[in-house]
Amino acid sequence: MELLRNAVRPYAWGSRTAIPQLQGRPVPAPHPEAELWMGAHPGDPSHVLGPDGAELSLLELVDADPVGQLGEDCARRWGNRLPFLLKILAAEEPLSMQAHPSAAQAAEGHAREEKLGIPRDAANRNYPDPTAKPELVCALTEFHALAGFRDPNRTVKLLKAIETPGLGKYTGLLEAQPDPAGLRALFTTWITLPQSALDELLPEVLDACVRHVQDHGEFATECRTILELGETHPRDAGVLAALLLNRLTLRAGEAIYLPAGNLHLYLHGTAVEILANSDNILRCGLTPKHVDVPELLRVVDFACGEMPVQHGECAGQRMAVYHTDAPEFELSRMEWPAGDDAEIEVDSAGPQILLCTEGDLLVLASDGEQVELRRGQSVWLPAADPAVRVRPWGGERSQLFRATAGACEL
Incomplete structure (x- = not known):
């Protein structure tokens, strides 16, 4: 067993306090610190610390002795790769809205982009590797997220609560078909709207959300989230898409599992995150990064309902396990x-x-x-x-x- 020295990822949405405080360093940090990576990811592997102070990349250690480090079964199953990446995630501001592919979708997409000759580090690359990317996030502090499509009947009620002249026809679209197919139709319509139409609809929706919050309406929490996203991304279709997702507040120790196709967005808080060792992301919006709408629609799962929150299954007096199918x-x-x-x-x-x-x-x-x-x-x-x-x-x-x-x- 060896202590690890782990890399900090300084993304702009990160916190200047959460990770430094966890590690006992001075706060605030000079720059936002968004993620602490623990694992053998090629982009930023951990380093094992020897007793003499020498360091060795965990990626190099696994490459040199995959069976000894991973075990025979795990090495064979995952091609001599450590299959998971552990993180501390510290979100001061919302991340991008995104979904991840299944194993079959990732393998097919990776092969297709390899055949097209798209460089793996290209901005328009969707599948830099051929593996799935399920993930589970467990709150360390109060943690806010959007995840999974809300029950359509509940979403219709929300849309009617913030009704505007421009929003009415879209509410009717979902009300006429309150099921996954109706969600797909509305979601597709919104994220493919011409910018001119978005520029008319979004201000209406944001004004309606302000009124709903001022009136202490039933969906005030959801509306505050839409206003926050609209302030930072005032012309982005992802703000409309956020109206369709479950709004969650996790307490410390509570977790959500995000399987393939789950559309989600982390809003604020500190959490432990575990995920498959993959970089495959299909973004929906709320980011300047590449958004491939046709590929996103191939990946997103429009199953709907409440997002299950795990508390951890008791596995002894002092232990809880978060079970998934990953x-x-x-x-x-x-x-x-x-x-x-x-x-x-x-x-x-x-x-x-x-x-x-x-x-x-x-x-x-x-x-x-x-x-x-x-x-x-x-x-x-x-x-x-x-x-x-x-x-x-x-x-x-x-x-x-x-x-x-x-x-x-x-």
Whole structure:
């Protein structure tokens, strides 16, 4: 087991305080810090820290010994790649609205773009790799998001609550067909509107949202979100698309799983995110980056209803597991109240990353080796290592997240 040095991604929507505070660095940071990456992603791999201070890229370590680092089954299933990426996500401002492809869609899209000769780092590249990108996000603070299409009947009620002369015909379109096909029709209509039509409709909608908030209407939270998005992206069709999505507020420890095709947008807050080790993104809007509408429509899943929120299934007195159908990853959370120093055994279940998000922890190996894991630090456990034990030290409330590969059977 080795401590990791992890890369910080300084995207403009990031926070200047969340990640520095987690790591015990001065705040505010000079620049926004949006994501802390833990894994073997080629774009910014973690580095393992040896006892002599030497560093080695985790990507190089896995490449040199895939079976020892990943385990035989996982190495075979994922082509000698670590299949997951663990992150701390710190959103001060909304991200882009986006969806991710299924494994079959990613493989087909990647092959198609390779055949066309589109460079993998080109701005108009949708599929830089041939793999799916499911993800799960678990709140560390109150975390706000849009995710999945709301029940159409509920959306019709929202649209009628902010009715405007220009919006009425679109409300009628969904009211006449309140199902996934109706959502597809309305969504497609809105994101393909000519800019001149958007420039007429969006101000109407935003003014109506202001009135609804002032009147303390039923959909005030949704309308505030639309106003926030409209302020930063005043001519973007993604603002209209946001009217169709579930508006979620997650409390610490609550999580949502975003499978292939789920249209989503993270708004604000700090969270642990685990995802497949892929860069495949189809953007809908609210970004200056490339938006490929035909390809987006091939990927988006218009299934509708409330977005399931997970609290973690109890797997022992101090452990909760977030279950998904993603074979690339599994996330679990361990917590100890202040004064509790009980040990938890972490079995050897393939490659693992342990991330401390509260307190200080000791990671103990059977041969007597131990690693002090402080708040904001993480440790790499190769598949070849035996089980370890984890316990708090210092007497404070402690929290640990454990990232593992999912089921690796072929």
